[in-house]
Amino acid sequence: MPESRRQLDDTLGVLLARRKSHGRLRRLSNAPPNSVDFSSNGYLSLSTNPVIQKSLVSRLESELANSENSNALRRRSILGSGGSRLLDGNSSFAESLEAKIASFHNAEAALLFTSAFDANTGLLSCVPQPGDVIIYDELIHASVHDGTRMSRATKRIPFSHDSISETHQWRCSNGEDGHVGHQNKSKSQGLDDVLKQLSGDEHVMSSKSNVFICIEGLYSMDGDVPLLKKIVETVDQYLPSGNGYIIVDEAHSVGVFGEKGNGLVCKFGLENRIWARVLGFGKAMGCAGGAILCSSITREYLINYARSLIYTTSMTFTSLSSIDVVYEYLISGHSEPLRQHLETLIGHTYLQLHALCARLHPGRRTLYIEKRPSKSPIIPIFTAHPRNLAEHCQRHGFMVRPIVAPTVPAGSERVRICLHSANTPDQIDGLCDAIGMWVQSQMATEKLQLSKQQHKQITYGADVVTKQDKPRL
Numbered sequence: 001m002p003e004s005r006r007q008l009d010d011t012l013g014v015l016l017a018r019r020k021s022h023g024r025l026r027r028l029s030n031a032p033p034n035s036v037d038f039s040s041n042g043y044l045s046l047s048t049n050p051v052i053q054k055s056l057v058s059r060l061e062s063e064l065a066n067s068e069n070s071n072a073l074r075r076r077s078i079l080g081s082g083g084s085r086l087l088d089g090n091s092s093f094a095e096s097l098e099a100k101i102a103s104f105h106n107a108e109a110a111l112l113f114t115s116a117f118d119a120n121t122g123l124l125s126c127v128p129q130p131g132d133v134i135i136y137d138e139l140i141h142a143s144v145h146d147g148t149r150m151s152r153a154t155k156r157i158p159f160s161h162d163s164i165s166e167t168h169q170w171r172c173s174n175g176e177d178g179h180v181g182h183q184n185k186s187k188s189q190g191l192d193d194v195l196k197q198l199s200g201d202e203h204v205m206s207s208k209s210n211v212f213i214c215i216e217g218l219y220s221m222d223g224d225v226p227l228l229k230k231i232v233e234t235v236d237q238y239l240p241s242g243n244g245y246i247i248v249d250e251a252h253s254v255g256v257f258g259e260k261g262n263g264l265v266c267k268f269g270l271e272n273r274i275w276a277r278v279l280g281f282g283k284a285m286g287c288a289g290g291a292i293l294c295s296s297i298t299r300e301y302l303i304n305y306a307r308s309l310i311y312t313t314s315m316t317f318t319s320l321s322s323i324d325v326v327y328e329y330l331i332s333g334h335s336e337p338l339r340q341h342l343e344t345l346i347g348h349t350y351l352q353l354h355a356l357c358a359r360l361h362p363g364r365r366t367l368y369i370e371k372r373p374s375k376s377p378i379i380p381i382f383t384a385h386p387r388n389l390a391e392h393c394q395r396h397g398f399m400v401r402p403i404v405a406p407t408v409p410a411g412s413e414r415v416r417i418c419l420h421s422a423n424t425p426d427q428i429d430g431l432c433d434a435i436g437m438w439v440q441s442q443m444a445t446e447k448l449q450l451s452k453q454q455h456k457q458i459t460y461g462a463d464v465v466t467k468q469d470k471p472r473l
């Protein structure tokens with residue numbers, strides 16, 4: 001290998017070693033076979049749903065049969081799409097699927113992207129113009145951060161997650177300190193304060209500058225939802241001329257909330273108040289890809305300017321079909337029993353975890369569960385020892401993952417439980433038993449450490465006394 005290449009590897013090696021020394025090295029891993037899935041984002045277990053799988057296979061078979069019967073020039077590929085959407089990658093199938101998606105979510109138009117990541121970067125990198133402002137929840141997904149960085153907006157301002165979180169509001173009104181476990185308090189201002197300051201800006205007031213407000217419909221690390229109605233009211237209050245444009249990333253909330261799973265915005269009937277929604281099909285929807293719900297003119301603008309749409313190969317027939325069969329399933333109402341079952345499992349999990357805390361009284365650094373049972377299938381278990389707890393659960397056959405900084409703010413590390421419709425109450429009981437065992441052994445270790453420390457202090461104290469008692473020479 002040439003010397004220059006070796007030098008680069010050396011540099012990268014040093015960076016990796018540094019990351020490792022901070023306990024932040026990322027590694028690819030496979031879930032052990034037969035472990036119970038409490039980790040993936042497929043909340044409705046649709047990707048393994050036999051009805052959906054069969055209908056996808058039969059779609060592909062009939063497409064193949066059609067293709068075999070047509071002449072070679074008219075054959076459609078089920079493998080690749082043929083290119084960018086703007087060149088050879090478009091199809092009437094993609095367009096009709098977009099119309100179906102828009103109608104299901106009560107939106108004027110929809111535009112497909114190969115992932116929700118691309119949808120976010122495409123949207124944010126091209127819509128805000130010089131002079132505009134993007135304000136975003138400090139805990140927003142990485143793709144929004146990247147899109148924001150790529151954009152030509154003049155200002156980019158974070159606001160504190162606590163200021164828009166339903167869970168936080170509940171904590172405050174129930175006398176909790178709004179300070180979960182061992183985590184640090186946010187350094188960002190609240191949404192109100194950020195908007196108040198902006199409303200004093202002459203360009204914003206005269207609507208020469210637009211303000212884009214980015215939030216998520218369900219936060220994948222905390223499992224909490226935003227106070228959507230309140231956010232809309234706050235934006236109206238400070239930006240009364242209507243130049244505040246709210247973007248809701250529904251990657252995790254689509255399929256989970258709203259009628260037949262049409263999302264959080266639809267659940268609150270705020271379709272006309274939210275400027276754009278980003279959908280992700282890789283979570284509850286059980287497949288892959290993303291879409292933006294927006295006005296027809298915004299859709300046309302994105303087709304012209306969103307680089308993550310223009311300069312990439314569009315979705316294949318197979319991907320489009322998988323999204324289509326999942327939408328058919330939701331539209332027909334078949335997912336409703338799955339959602340109801342998921343809700344029962346969520347309630348059961350909180351009951352078990354709260355019972356465990358009431359029985360063992362772990363300190364906040366050992367284990368902390370939000371007091372308020374949420375309706376979200378994502379349940380964070382705050383602990384100062386996330387890797388240790390996750391490894392323990394994995395050894396007992398339950399796949400959960402530690403979530404550590406920088407994915408979440410330092411001091412708010414956790415193990416995340418993701419529930420799925422295919423989980424059973426017995427599996428949840430098994431997981432909670434494993435967590436309980438870990439808590440007991442952790443508490444025993446902490447007690448031992450404490451008594452060793454106290455012993456040392458006593459010995460050290462005796463030393464001091466001896467020294468002090470020594471007569472001066």
Ligand SMILES: Cc1ncc(COP(=O)(O)O)c(C=O)c1O
Nearest residue numbers: 115116117141220251280282289
């Ligand atoms: C909130 C949010 N938005 C966007 C994405 C990106 O989704 P995709 O996997 O479709 O790129 C994710 C994925 O983790 C996410 O959590």
